[in-house]
Each structure stands twice: as structure tokens, then as C-alpha cells.
Amino acid sequence: MNNLLIHLQQSQVLAQYTLAEAIHSRFFIILFSCIGFCLGLEFFLEQVAVFEKEATQLALIAGFLRLSAVYLMGLFVISAMTQAFNQQTIYLFMALPLARSTYILGKLLGFSMLGLTVCGLFGLLLLVYIDSLQLILWLISLYCELLLIISLAIFFSLSFHNTLPALSGLIGFYLLARSIHTIQLMSHSFQNSHEWLELALYYTSQFVALLLPDLSRFTRSEWLIYQTGHWEILLELVLQTIIYLLLIISASLFDFYRKNL
Amino acid sequence: MRKQRSLKKIPVLISVLLLCSAVLQIVWQLNNLKRDFKPQPLPEIPSQNVLNLYNFGDNVVAARLWILWLQSYSSQNGEYISNNNINYKYLTQWLNVILAQDSSTQYPLFLASYQYILVKHPQKQRQVLEFIQQQFFIDPQRRWRWLAQAAVTAKYRLQDLPLALKYTEILNAYAPIIPNMPDWAKELQIFILEDMGELAQARLLIGGLLTNGLITDTDEIVFLNEKLQALENAQPNR
Numbered sequence: 385m386n387n388l389l390i391h392l393q394q395s396q397v398l399a400q401y402t403l404a405e406a407i408h409s410r411f412f413i414i415l416f417s418c419i420g421f422c423l424g425l426e427f428f429l430e431q432v433a434v435f436e437k438e439a440t441q442l443a444l445i446a447g448f449l450r451l452s453a454v455y456l457m458g459l460f461v462i463s464a465m466t467q468a469f470n471q472q473t474i475y476l477f478m479a480l481p482l483a484r485s486t487y488i489l490g491k492l493l494g495f496s497m498l499g500l501t502v503c504g505l506f507g508l509l510l511l512v513y514i515d516s517l518q519l520i521l522w523l524i525s526l527y528c529e530l531l532l533i534i535s536l537a538i539f540f541s542l543s544f545h546n547t548l549p550a551l552s553g554l555i556g557f558y559l560l561a562r563s564i565h566t567i568q569l570m571s572h573s574f575q576n577s578h579e580w581l582e583l584a585l586y587y588t589s590q591f592v593a594l595l596l597p598d599l600s601r602f603t604r605s606e607w608l609i610y611q612t613g614h615w616e617i618l619l620e621l622v623l624q625t626i627i628y629l630l631l632i633i634s635a636s637l638f639d640f641y642r643k644n645l
Numbered sequence: 646m647r648k649q650r651s652l653k654k655i656p657v658l659i660s661v662l663l664l665c666s667a668v669l670q671i672v673w674q675l676n677n678l679k680r681d682f683k684p685q686p687l688p689e690i691p692s693q694n695v696l697n698l699y700n701f702g703d704n705v706v707a708a709r710l711w712i713l714w715l716q717s718y719s720s721q722n723g724e725y726i727s728n729n730n731i732n733y734k735y736l737t738q739w740l741n742v743i744l745a746q747d748s749s750t751q752y753p754l755f756l757a758s759y760q761y762i763l764v765k766h767p768q769k770q771r772q773v774l775e776f777i778q779q780q781f782f783i784d785p786q787r788r789w790r791w792l793a794q795a796a797v798t799a800k801y802r803l804q805d806l807p808l809a810l811k812y813t814e815i816l817n818a819y820a821p822i823i824p825n826m827p828d829w830a831k832e833l834q835i836f837i838l839e840d841m842g843e844l845a846q847a848r849l850l851i852g853g854l855l856t857n858g859l860i861t862d863t864d865e866i867v868f869l870n871e872k873l874q875a876l877e878n879a880q881p882n883r
Contacts, residue, residue: 429713432713432716432717433713433752434716434755434756434760435751435752435755435756436750436751436752436755439709439750440709440712440713440752443705443706443709444706444709444710446706447703447706450703559701562701562702562703563698563701563702565702566694566697566698566700566702567698569694569697570694570697598702599702600701600702600703601702604703604705605703605705605706606704606705606747606749609705609749610705610749
């Protein structure tokens with residue numbers, strides 16, 4: 385019990401350091417720049433759209449905020465993690481009486497709190513356009529998506545120790561996870577083919593779909609515009625997030641424990 | 646300690662180079678703007694699957710972007726492109742595919758009814774009306790107003806009363822399953838029939854509307870009774 389308490393305290397300290405790092409690396413300046421850009425986008429769309437103005441503004445601003453949140457969190461996590469390797473601060477932590485799992489969980493906790501702040505600020509901005517349950521569903525879903533991105537960014541950073549391959553891996557994963565449903569539907573036409581290449585494509589896409597979370601089901605803009613979201617959908621997404629988080633965190637810990645630091 | 650050194654520490658040559666290159670860039674871009682501008686034709690539509698891949702799983706956002714992009718084709722580089730120069734076959738395909746991606750939006754139908762119909766080319770106007778009719782059949786409950794608009798366009802812009810009559814007939818045939826359709830839309834057919842000189846049919850239609858309970862508003866019922874009387878007087882031998 386005492387050990388668990390110590391681990392929790394250590395994780396909390398690491399989380400605080402991570403948040404402080406975000407403040408020092410001007411994360412919030414970029415975040416507020418995104419919000420400023422959204423206000424400009426709103427004005428631009430006000431002039432450009434000739435019909436369904438509010439729906440168009442809401443769709444494009446929500447789409448932009450979703451991408452911004454993923455981009456900011458992904459890039460920040462990767463840069464913070466690779467910096468720890470490049471500046472060798474990770475060796476300092478490893479020299480302390482600190483379990484490797486505590487280090488990872490502390491980092492994850494800090495990044496998750498940062499993700500929560502991002503969702504909160506973006507939610508405040510969207511309150512201008514929509515004031516309903518749908519916004520809550522959308523924000524919770526965005527947070528789930530960010531948690532997945534954070535854990536994947538940690539995983540790729542631990543694997544590659546370098547920004548370029550880690551970021552490339554993360555972007556590739558994100559785009560594939562958002563498109564996998566379409567790819568799967570497209571490959572269904574090859575299901576009964578006699579060409580081995582088409583059959584291989586079909587089975588590969590089906591297999592890849594098993595390994596990825598279907599991110600096209602997360603954070604749907606139509607919830608905000610057409611009020612189509614409901615708690616059952618969100619529950620499925622939360623369960624998917626928990627399962628995939630467990631998978632990625634355990635993979636990261638597995639990789640991290642094998643490293644000879 | 647100051648974070649940055651004084652401006653005096655920068656060699657003059659570098660300051661001059663910075664200034665000159667900035668001016669050069671602006672002049673270069675100004676020169677580019679003056680080049681002869683040729684409007685880009687509307688491209689042929691890629692397959693639905695390829696479009697879905699571009700959407701990255703969020704069809705609603707993508708549909709809004711596609712429609713703004715399509716709308717921008719009418720105004721390129723600050724110049725207005727006449728609808729006559731737009732390929733309407735590709736245009737209706739684009740509108741169709743955008744509606745397939747976001748079936749709840751009315752934006753493509755609005756553009757078709759109010760922007761793309763404004764073309765001095767009857768064939769192109771008919772292509773737009775055909776598109777609206779097809780879209781009505783996909784979702785009559787939400788798209789009836791555009792077919793009503795199409796009937797008005799066929800009557801006044803194309804002067805094609807049989808086509809207008811066809812659209813109003815479709816509207817009235819679907820009226821029982823469209824609860825939010827206002828009475829004026831159900832009555833459009835009467836005026837088209839009257840314009841065509843089909844007074845007997847117009848009277849029959851009014852009788853039908855009054856007896857089958859499709860018109861419930863008392864003012865509208867009074868109006869239809871007066872209209873029926875006027876039609877009776879116009880054709881006293883019947």
C-alpha cells in the first residue's frame with residue numbers, strides 16, 4: 385500500500401513537471417493562436433458561405449479544432465519525450481529510485497491533463513456556436529482521441545528516440561486509423577476475386593482493421609450540426625479507448641523495460 | 646542582461662540584403678498577379694471511393710469543404726465566371742456526390758436552385774432541374790421545397806408548363822408522407838393547371854384537396870372555395 389502511494393506521488397510530480405514543460409515550451413501560445421485562427425476562419429466563412437452559414441462555420445471550425453488538438457498534442461508529446469533522450473534527462477530519472485512504469489505513467493498523466501486543458505479551451509470556444517449535450521459528447525470523444533494520440537506518441541518516441549520517425553509514424557497511424565473503414569469497404573469488392581493480389585489486399589485490409597481503432601467513428605462533426613450523437617455511441621468509443629490505451633501502454637512499457645538505459 | 650544584442654551589431658550589408666529581398670519578393674508577387682488569367686475548368690469527378698479516402702472519415706466536414714470549393718469555381722482570381730462556361734454534367738455530378746457524403750445538408754440544392762439555375766442555356770437549366778427531381782426522390786421529406794422551387798422555375802424561367810405540372814404532380818403525390826409541407830406547395834398544381842387552361846382538372850384538384858383533408862387551415866379552405874367558385878364562373882357550361 386505504501387509502495388503504491390509512493391508510486392502515485394512520484395507520478396504526480398512527473399505530471400507536474402510535464403505541465404511545467406508545456407508552459408515553458410510556449411505550448412499555450414500556439415494553442416491560443418489556433419483559437420485566434422478559428423475566429424478569423426469564422427469571419428471568412430461568414431463572408432464566403434451563402435447558405436447554412438452557421439452549420440458550415442461549425443463544421444469547419446470543429447474539424448479544424450480536432451486536427452489542431454491532435455497535431456499539437458502529438459507533436460508536443462513527441463518533442464518532450466525525444467528531448468528527454470537527447471538531453472539525457474531520462475538517464476537522470478533512471479538513476480533515481482523510480483520505477484520505469486512510474487516514469488511512463490507520470491508522463492502519461494501529465495500529457496493527459498494537458499489534453500484535458502486543450503479540450504476544455506476548445507469546448508469554451510465552441511460554446512459560442514452550440515450549447516447542448518452534443519458538445520459534451522463531442523468533447524469527451526475528442527479527449528478519448530487525444531488519449532490515444534498521447535499514448536501512441538509516447539510509444540513511437542520510446543521506440544525511435546527521434547522526432548522525424550516518431551512523428552511520421554504517428555501521422556501515418558492517425559491517417560490510416562481515420563481511413564481504415566473506407567479502405568475496408570473498398571476492399572470488400574475483392575472478397576470473391578480469383579486474383580491472388582486482390583485477395584491479398586482484401587485480407588491485409590481486414591487484418592490491419594483488426595489492429596487499429598476506427599477513428600472515423602470518433603468526434604463526429606455531424607453530432608454538433610445535426611444533433612445525431614447519443615450516449616450509447618460514446619460508451620462504445622470510451623470502451624474502445626480504454627482497450628486501446630491498455631494495449632499501447634503495455635506495449636510502451638514492454639519496449640521501455642527492454643531498453644538498456 | 647539583455648536577451649538580444651543591439652541592432653547596431655548587425656552588419657549593414659545583412660540589413661540591406663533583408664530589405665532588398667523583401668521588396669523583391671513583393672514585386673515578384675505583384676508581377677505574378679498581372680499575368681493573364683485563364684479560369685480553370687471544373688474537373689471531372691473522381692470515384693466515390695477516392696473521395697471518401699480524401700475525407701479521412703469525416704464526411705460532414707469534407708462535404709462542407711467540397712461545396713465551398715465548388716462554389717468558388719464561379720469566382721476565380723477575383724473574376725466572375727459565367728455559368729455558361731461551367732460544364733453542367735460535371736457540376737451535377739459534384740452536387741450529387743456532395744449530397745451523398747452529407748445527406749442532411751441543403752447547401753448543394755440551394756446552389757442548384759438559386760445559383761446554377763441562373764444560366765442562359767435551357768439545356769443546362771433542365772440538367773439542374775433533373776438533378777433536383779432526382780434528389781427529391783432520395784429524401785422527399787427534407788427536399789420537397791427544392792422541387793416546389795423547381796416547379797416555379799420551370800414555369801417562369803423555362804416557360805415549360807408541362808414540366809412545372811409534372812413537378813407539382815410529384816409534390817402532391819408525395820404530400821401525404823410529407824407532414825411539414827405547407828398548403829401553398831400543395832396548391833401550386835392548381836395555378837399551373839389554370840395557366841394551362843385545364844380548368845376542369847384544376848377544379849377537380851381543388852375538390853380533391855378539400856375532401857381528402859390535405860388542407861386543414863381554415864383560411865386556405867376559404868381561399869380554395871373562392872378559387873373553385875372563380876373557376877366555375879370562368880367555365881359556366883361545366
